[in-house]
């Protein structure tokens with residue numbers, strides 16, 4: 001009688017089977033990670049059907065956010081993000097009508113950076129389950145020029161934020177406190193409080209905001225410094 005199952009043959013068969021299994025698994029995993037979605041498919045995963053996971057798209061990347069059902073499920077505060085790519089709403093906060101779009105047209109570089117940061121948050125916090133064919137990925141799953149444009153502008157936004165941080169750090173901050181009885185006040189360890197424009201902000205966002213910085217007496221004639229209302233030229237403490 002022929003012994004078909006010799007121990008060494010058994011070992012080889014097992015090894016081959018194991019390798020096939022591992023290859024199959026990694027293939028399946030790479031398949032699911034690069035799965036392409038259409039807008040219509042994605043729309044079914046908006047949390048309405050209890051049997052389906054909840055999916056969300058941002059910049060064309062699709063994530064399974066089922067574990068965040070309390071945010072994204074029906075009635076959740078962020079349910080409008082489910083089943084679609086509403087990239088723009090991550091900066092506009094506008095979850096109604098045309099606010100729910102994936103278009104970032106007209107946003108500043110800093111706002112685009114903010115959307116890219118949100119996408120990074122989802123990569124860190126949730127499972128990436130594929131790409132949405134449309135504005136940001138083509139039918140082959142390759143990034144479109146729109147995505148490359150957004151990423152390039154976001155990178156510029158990141159640079160500008162760094163520069164702004166650097167410029168901000170050159171001017172010492174004021175101390176500040178606030179209380180119900182006395183309201184708010186600002187003061188300096190050294191020098192006098194003045195309001196200054198944040199650099200770059202106008203160019204970046206079309207908006208301006210001021211911050212409090214401290215200046216020595218001989219610096220007080222610099223251009224661009226504003227005095228606090230209700231505060232004298234050499235007041236040490238200013239109400240806000």
Ligand code: HEM
Pocket residue numbers: 068071078089090091092093094
């Ligand atoms: C542009 C406006 C806003 C957007 C796009 C936004 C987006 C989001 C998203 C997507 C989440 C869920 C994150 C996750 O999956 O864990 C979240 C969570 C949260 N948001 Fe907002 N948010 C906005 C404004 C606000 C404001 C104004 C507040 C508070 C006044 C707020 C308070 C919270 C809190 C407390 C959580 C965490 C909830 C929890 O973990 O249970 N958000 N936000």
Ligand SMILES: *[C@@H]1O[C@H](CO)[C@@H](O)[C@H](O)[C@H]1NC(C)=O
Pocket residue numbers: 043044046047048074083
């Ligand atoms: C979710 O999608 C389904 C099918 O597209 C739709 O009937 C339903 O109204 C949607 N639910 C929400 C909360 O948008």
Ligand SMILES: *[C@@H]1O[C@H](CO)[C@@H](O)[C@H](O)[C@H]1NC(C)=O
Pocket residue numbers: 094095096097098099
């Ligand atoms: C949201 O966006 C839509 C469309 O752009 C606009 O009509 C609406 O006024 C916006 N709502 C808010 C609260 O900004």
